[in-house]
Structure formats: C-alpha cells, structure tokens
Amino acid sequence: MLQTKGQETRSHILLESRRLFTLQGFQNTSISTIIAATGVKKGNLYYHFPSKEELGLAVLLDARDEFFTILEHSFVGDRMVPRILHSCNAIKGLIQQGDFVAGCLFGNTALEMTDANSRFGQIIREVFSHWIELIEQELQLEADLTAVDPPLSTESLAIAIVALLEGGIMLARVYQDGKNLEVCITAIHGLLIPLS
Amino acid sequence: MLQTKGQETRSHILLESRRLFTLQGFQNTSISTIIAATGVKKGNLYYHFPSKEELGLAVLLDARDEFFTILEHSFVGDRMVPRILHSCNAIKGLIQQGDFVAGCLFGNTALEMTDANSRFGQIIREVFSHWIELIEQELQLEADLTAVDPPLSTESLAIAIVALLEGGIMLARVYQDGKNLEVCITAIHGLLIPLS
Numbered sequence: 001m002l003q004t005k006g007q008e009t010r011s012h013i014l015l016e017s018r019r020l021f022t023l024q025g026f027q028n029t030s031i032s033t034i035i036a037a038t039g040v041k042k043g044n045l046y047y048h049f050p051s052k053e054e055l056g057l058a059v060l061l062d063a064r065d066e067f068f069t070i071l072e073h074s075f076v077g078d079r080m081v082p083r084i085l086h087s088c089n090a091i092k093g094l095i096q097q098g099d100f101v102a103g104c105l106f107g108n109t110a111l112e113m114t115d116a117n118s119r120f121g122q123i124i125r126e127v128f129s130h131w132i133e134l135i136e137q138e139l140q141l142e143a144d145l146t147a148v149d150p151p152l153s154t155e156s157l158a159i160a161i162v163a164l165l166e167g168g169i170m171l172a173r174v175y176q177d178g179k180n181l182e183v184c185i186t187a188i189h190g191l192l193i194p195l196s
Numbered sequence: 197m198l199q200t201k202g203q204e205t206r207s208h209i210l211l212e213s214r215r216l217f218t219l220q221g222f223q224n225t226s227i228s229t230i231i232a233a234t235g236v237k238k239g240n241l242y243y244h245f246p247s248k249e250e251l252g253l254a255v256l257l258d259a260r261d262e263f264f265t266i267l268e269h270s271f272v273g274d275r276m277v278p279r280i281l282h283s284c285n286a287i288k289g290l291i292q293q294g295d296f297v298a299g300c301l302f303g304n305t306a307l308e309m310t311d312a313n314s315r316f317g318q319i320i321r322e323v324f325s326h327w328i329e330l331i332e333q334e335l336q337l338e339a340d341l342t343a344v345d346p347p348l349s350t351e352s353l354a355i356a357i358v359a360l361l362e363g364g365i366m367l368a369r370v371y372q373d374g375k376n377l378e379v380c381i382t383a384i385h386g387l388l389i390p391l392s
Contacts, residue, residue, distance in 0.1 A: 112308065
C-alpha cells in the first residue's frame with residue numbers, strides 16, 4: 001500500500017522516535033533531538049503529534065501493533081514446547097537487531113513511565129497481558145499441569161516465561177551480550193520439560 | 197557508631213536521592229528536586245557531592261554495599277533449595293517495602309544508564325555479577341546437575357534465577373502488585389526441583 005507524503009513523514013517520525021526512546025528513554029529524549037534525528041521541521045512534527053506525550057503514546061501504540069503481529073506469527077511448530085521456544089527465539093532476534101544495547105521498548109518504558117503517566121502504563125499493561133495470554137493459550141494446547149511440581153497454572157507459567165525473557169533482556173543490556181538471554185531461553189525449556 | 201553532623205547529612209542525601217532515583221530515574225531527577233526533598237542547602241549538597249554524576253555514583257555504591265550485606269545474610273536454612281528460596285523472598289520483601297511501585301534501583305538504572313554512563317554501567321555489572329555468583333555458590337553446595345534436562349550449569353541456573361526475579365519485579369511494577377513476583381519465585385522453585 002502506497003503511503004502519502006504525510007503518512008511517510010508520520011511513519012518516519014514514529015520509527016526514529018521509537019529508536020531514540022528505546023535507547024535513551026522517553027523523558028531523556030527531547031523534541032529537539034527528535035527534530036535533529038528525523039530532519040523533520042518543528043511545525044511539521046507538531047502537525048502530526050501535538051505534544052511529546054501524544055508522540056510517546058503513538059510510538060507505543062505503533063510498536064504494540066507491530067509486536068503483536070510478530071508475536072502472533074511467532075509460534076511455529078507442531079508441538080507446544082517447540083512452538084513456545086520458537087517464539088522466544090523470535091523475540092531474541094528482535095533484541096539482537098539492536099545489538100543488545102537498546103533492549104525492550106516496553107520493558108524500558110514500563111520501568112520509566114508506569115508511575116509517571118497512566119496512559120503509558122495502560123498500554124504497557126495491555127502489551128504484557130496480551131503477551132502472557134498468547135503464551136497461556138499455547139500452554140493450554142498440550143499441558144498436563146499435574147506434571148509440574150510445585151504446581152504452576154498455565155497463567156503462572158506464562159508469567160514466568162515473560163519474566164525470564166524480560167529479565168534476560170535486562171541482563172543482555174547490562175553485559176551488552178546475548179549470552180544471558182540464551183541462558184534464560186534454556187531455562188524456559190527447563191520449565192517446560194515436565195510438560196513435553 | 198555515632199555519625200558526625202556532616203556524615204548524617206551525607207547519609208540523608210544518599211537515602212533520599214536513592215528513593216527518588218529508584219522512583220523516577222536518575223536523569224529525570226533534578227538537583228533542585230533533591231534539594232527540595234532533603235531540605236539541604238545547595239552549597240552543602242555540592243560540598244558532599246561535587247556533581248550530579250558523583251551523587252549518582254555514591255548512591256549506587258551505597259545501595260550496592262547495603263544490598264550485598266542483605267544478600268549475604270539472606271541464604272537461611274539447612275538445604276540448598278530452601279536457602280535460595282529464602283533469599284528470593286528476602287528480595288521480595290525489599291521490593292514490597294516500596295509497595296511494588298519503585299522497583300529495583302539496579303534494574304531501573306541498568307535500563308536507563310548502562311549505555312549512557314560507563315561508570316554507572318560498571319557498578320551495575322558488579323552488582324549483578326556478585327548476585328549471580330552468590331547464588332551459584334549456593335547451587336554448588338548440593339546440585340546434582342545431571343538431573344536437569346536440558347542441562348543448565350550452576351552459572352546458567354543462577355543467571356535464570358536473577359532474571360526471573362528482575363523480570364518479576366518489572367511485572368510487579370507494571371501491575372503494581374506483587375502477585376507476579378510470587379509466581380516467579382514459584383517458578384524458581386520449579387527450576388530447582390530436579391536438584392532437591
């Protein structure tokens with residue numbers, strides 16, 4: 001689908017702002033930094049996004065939609081365990097694109113903005129809730145939950161998987177190295193073993 | 197040990213700044229906010245900490261020392277699994293003190309400052325490395341690692357435990373509720389079961 005010139009400018013601002021917000025945080029990225037990075041004139045930027053808050057929300061919504069699309073296609077395979085591991089590795093691939101420096105926009109914004117802005121917090125909660133829900137649906141396909149000791153519900157196991165990924169992404173960022181995220185995916189495999 | 201007036205002021209500035217940095221981030225906390233929150237005069241603040249960076253580093257070092265002391269005393273019990281779970285619950289207690297709002301200073305600063313300031317990054321890496329090392333030492337006390345499938349080394353298992361705690365703290369902050377952190381501690385138990 002061809003974009004109009006205006007839509008192209010909007011997309012360009014959204015992607016460049018996403019990169020900057022992920023790398024250096026929302027509050028620490030000024031409008032003038034975004035203007036410098038995008039080459040878009042101030043008036044034009046404000047035409048598309050009337051305030052920095054509106055820009056931040058639009059970036060989150062745009063990233064949410066893209067993440068959900070990727071996520072929904074990331075469970076590949078015949079059986080539940082390989083399907084979930086395939087999804088985990090797809091997320092590792094996304095993080096790797098930023099060389100483990102930028103980390104996860106949602107995780108970073110969760111720590112920075114959940115308390116400061118309830119509209120940001122709402123989108124972040126929606127992202128994590130849907131992510132947990134999708135994994136839970138996968139787990140329900142095959143799980144014989146009595147096999148896990150202590151018993152973890154499918155919801156709890158899904159929460160633990162997302163926590164391991166986000167914790168692994170945090171450690172990847174701390175050490176600027178993907179090794180820890182790989183370790184966390186192996187641990188996810190370990191949690192799923194009793195179910196396979 | 198009695199503190200001099202100067203030491204008292206220094207400790208007061210450190211604790212109040214730690215609270216603010218944890219809650220709203222380092223870059224987003226201005227010196228004037230710290231002055232307002234502490235009631236300390238600007239000249240006196242700069243007498244103790246010549247720059248905001250020096251204050252940030254001192255806060256991290258102070259929090260690191262306190263965290264290491266708590267951590268080193270947190271492995272309580274006769275057997276390895278309960279000792280590690282006791283430590284996890286001690287960390288949950290620390291996070292709970294902030295009503296799951298503030299989260300983990302080291303995790304928050306990791307995401308905010310690792311790339312921006314190498315001196316901050318170094319302290320954060322030291323905190324996570326020592327934490328992982330302490331858990332690894334506990335695991336080595338008893339672990340029969342061939343029981344885990346796929347095999348996780350004691351180091352990998354220690355990394356996964358820290359990632360689950362940090363991911364759980366992130367989710368606790370997102371939902372302002374400790375339930376997810378409890379779920380993550382149960383998942384840690386699940387990972388340790390083959391070793392108990």
